[in-house]
Amino acid sequence: MSWTRISALALRYTLLYKRSVPRMIELFFWPTMDLLVWGYVTLYLQRLYATAQSPSAGMGAITFLLGAMIFWDILYRAQQGVTLSFLEDVWTRNLLNVFVAPIRIEEFILATYLVGIVRIGVTLVALIGLAWLLYQFNLLAMGFALIPLFINLLLMGWAMGMITTGLIMRWGQAVEALAWGVPFLVQPLAAVFYPVDVLPRWVQPISHALPATHVFEGMRQVLAGGPFPTAHLLWAFGLNVAYLVLAAWWFRRMYERARDKGLLAKLGTQ
Amino acid sequence: MSEPVVEVKHLRKEFDGTVAVADVSFCVGRGEIVGLLGPNGAGKTTTLQVLLGLTTHTSGTVRMFGKELRSHRVEILQRCNFSSAYAALPTNLRVWENLRLFARLYGVRDSAAKLGFLLELFEIKHLKDKVTGHLSAGESTRVNLCKALCNDPELLLLDEPTASLDPDIADKVRRILRQIQREKGISMIYTSHNMREVEAVCDRVVFLHKGMVIAEGKPQQIIDRFQRSSLEEVFITVARSGDVLDGSGTNTG
Numbered sequence: 001m002s003w004t005r006i007s008a009l010a011l012r013y014t015l016l017y018k019r020s021v022p023r024m025i026e027l028f029f030w031p032t033m034d035l036l037v038w039g040y041v042t043l044y045l046q047r048l049y050a051t052a053q054s055p056s057a058g059m060g061a062i063t064f065l066l067g068a069m070i071f072w073d074i075l076y077r078a079q080q081g082v083t084l085s086f087l088e089d090v091w092t093r094n095l096l097n098v099f100v101a102p103i104r105i106e107e108f109i110l111a112t113y114l115v116g117i118v119r120i121g122v123t124l125v126a127l128i129g130l131a132w133l134l135y136q137f138n139l140l141a142m143g144f145a146l147i148p149l150f151i152n153l154l155l156m157g158w159a160m161g162m163i164t165t166g167l168i169m170r171w172g173q174a175v176e177a178l179a180w181g182v183p184f185l186v187q188p189l190a191a192v193f194y195p196v197d198v199l200p201r202w203v204q205p206i207s208h209a210l211p212a213t214h215v216f217e218g219m220r221q222v223l224a225g226g227p228f229p230t231a232h233l234l235w236a237f238g239l240n241v242a243y244l245v246l247a248a249w250w251f252r253r254m255y256e257r258a259r260d261k262g263l264l265a266k267l268g269t270q
Numbered sequence: 271m272s273e274p275v276v277e278v279k280h281l282r283k284e285f286d287g288t289v290a291v292a293d294v295s296f297c298v299g300r301g302e303i304v305g306l307l308g309p310n311g312a313g314k315t316t317t318l319q320v321l322l323g324l325t326t327h328t329s330g331t332v333r334m335f336g337k338e339l340r341s342h343r344v345e346i347l348q349r350c351n352f353s354s355a356y357a358a359l360p361t362n363l364r365v366w367e368n369l370r371l372f373a374r375l376y377g378v379r380d381s382a383a384k385l386g387f388l389l390e391l392f393e394i395k396h397l398k399d400k401v402t403g404h405l406s407a408g409e410s411t412r413v414n415l416c417k418a419l420c421n422d423p424e425l426l427l428l429d430e431p432t433a434s435l436d437p438d439i440a441d442k443v444r445r446i447l448r449q450i451q452r453e454k455g456i457s458m459i460y461t462s463h464n465m466r467e468v469e470a471v472c473d474r475v476v477f478l479h480k481g482m483v484i485a486e487g488k489p490q491q492i493i494d495r496f497q498r499s500s501l502e503e504v505f506i507t508v509a510r511s512g513d514v515l516d517g518s519g520t521n522t523g
Contacts, residue, residue, distance in 0.1 A: 096352070099324055102345070259324065260325070
């Protein structure tokens with residue numbers, strides 16, 4: 001064993017952090033996001049426990065968690081459908097071949113949307129089946145409300161995917177971790193596993209500005225036996241239109257910037 | 271020369287104030303193979319990227335097939351194709367899947383017959399069902415060339431297409447490219463650091479240095495102008511000349 005060699009290798013891996021802001025951020029990012037999500041879940045469960053009149057209240061919360069987990073996956077897969085499709089071509093050094101082909105950038109985006117739908121379809125079938133088999137949780141019992149709720153998550157996932165891909169296109173593989181990081185940055189704010197009112201008051205307006213928040217609130221409303229979540233769906237849909245327009249503008253801008261700076265070619269041959 | 275397939279006039283490209291291409295003008299005629307040469311940093315890769323629509327130019331005009339590249343990018347790319355030693359096809363797909371996919375991207379009709387012919391031409395039909403990532407460098411290059419020819423391009427942009435090939439395969443590839451160019455009248459822009467290859471393949475050479483065209487003509491004309499015995503010697507002279515090379519190709523230092 002040579003301490004010199006061990007320290008040389010340790011130095012090599014430490015230097016990576018010194019020169020890369022995204023890597024430094026990553027050190028704090030995941031633990032912080034985990035802490036926020038599980039912290040608010042804990043607060044929510046404590047509140048339920050304190051106010052519970054019967055054991056069935058606890059069961060209700062568990063149902064919410066299972067539903068939220070499946071719903072979250074739709075958002076996540078839709079975002080990944082866009083971002084990972086792009087990254088796949090970066091990783092296999094195929095990006096140049098794709099972008100010198102006679103394709104319009106809109107066609108590229110639509111293709112990644114389709115991939116997202118396929119990914120979601122496969123995941124959903126598996127998750128709904130497993131949840132029913134293992135926990136007797138039948139998500140389909142939510143009925144017709146499932147469809148607009150799913151569609152809204154899909155739309156938000158696509159918007160997030162375009163924003164993330166735009167960032168990767170502009171700043172390259174150094175920010176590749178954002179492909180997985182961006183959804184989890186949104187997760188604590190989107191009130192996925194707990195209602196919005198668990199969040200601090202000053203965070204709630206930010207949370208309400210996210211389409212996903214309205215979807216998850218709507219989901220809890222339906223799972224609790226409430227009425228069809230029309231208001232939440234309208235909010236989610238309106239916000240999604242705005243986010244999609246913004247994301248499309250951002251993506252095109254980043255694409256043009258990448259072409260101006262020669263980054264597509266660089267990214268394609270890295 | 272009939273109407274040029276490529277017409278580049280006073281092309282300039284700056285990256286955040288750094289000049290990659292200062293002032294480049296050249297034409298490529300129908301059925302002509304033009305070598306884009308120059309030492310590292312001369313601007314040939316940037317020029318190629320501009321022609322492929324991967325990078326936008328700062329000023330100047332780029333017309334291909336008589337159309338302005340900026341406003342007709344997709345239309346122009348439909349008539350071109352590209353192969354590079356530095357770009358790979360998806361390694362996790364089979365050769366046939368990859369080729370079918372690109373044929374689809376280029377809207378090739380009867381792609382099965384077309385691709386079958388190309389695989390045979392490059393003597394790699396037996397690789398059809400192999401996973402692309404498992405191919406040798408030489409095999410990958412030939413599959414890339416099949417992709418590059420799948421849409422019967424009128425203009426083929428080749429970035430060091432034989433860089434990773436052994437001399438035997440490299441020679442085969444050169445002969446096939448020459449044959450296709452003769453039979454189909456394809457125009458080609460060719461970059462390579464192998465000067466003997468450039469002499470053998472290219473009809474004309476555009477020599478770039480520090481983002482400018484310093485010499486243009488048939489390979490032998492360039493050799494004569496620089497009073498050297500081969501393009502390789504010309505290349506070395508240019509690369510080592512620093513700032514003392516004038517536009518006529520004579521060293522003034």
